[in-house]
Amino acid sequence: MTIKDDKKRIKTLGTQASTLLLGLYERGRRAFTLLEASEITGLKNQSLRNFIHKLLKKGILTRLSSGLYNIVPLELGYAREYLGNPYVVAREIAQKKFKKKEANYYISHSSAMVIHQMVTQPQLSVYTMVTQQMREHQILGTQFHFVTCKPHHYFGFIKHWVDKSEMIRVSDLEKTILDCLKMPQYCGGITEIAKGLWMKRKNLDISKLVDYAQKLDVGIVYRRLGYLLEVYEIPCAREIVRLQRKVSKPYLLLDPTLPSEGKYSARWRLRLNVSKEELLSVIRT
16 A cells, blocks of 8 residues: 555545544654644643543554554554564653653663674563653553663664654664663573574673673673673673672672572672573573
């Protein structure tokens, strides 16, 4: 179906509905807020809410969260439930929270791993890094988690086009690994990020990875990163030295999602509650 055909179909929906949808179409918006709908239609307060409610009942729109809506694609007919791209929805929730289009967010952790093709399993949750605390959302079977970071940890993201018209921010490959090493609970544990690191080892800029680690400056990240680089024998002797200089005395867990057990690595001051053999086995499967 062509753009011209889409516009013809929209005009059959009625004057106000077509004004809204065409206006959103011209703005390149699929998900939108009540404020945007008011700007386009001129409707306000209860008149606007009544108008939106009618479009929801007809299956022209889907409600994503309070004051946030999505257009149901015309080719799907009139569906009462339509999520659209979950990463775009995460972006819109963050932008609505921050009340600006340039909200401090990026798709992170296991969701970023999916985008970078570091995992093979489908995900039912979306993880987004933000600089202000936000509550979780569950929308049409998808869980949206918002992980709060300190403002100086908000770096290392790139633009990613999910289709021809929608762009999101996602952590780059190196920052994805570090975010996951910092909080393995948001990527399925240390074995998942270890497997992802191995899969993308030829694409990684190890010097950049260690630069990022120093900018992040989180003790456990130095240890987990250095240990994995050595386990997988990734050639980076200079970077290993840089990481070693940052290792302090207390022992910490390799994987915080698992019980405190296993051998100790004096070199990296880690308790290896995931064995080296297990880490090597995941790259053979």
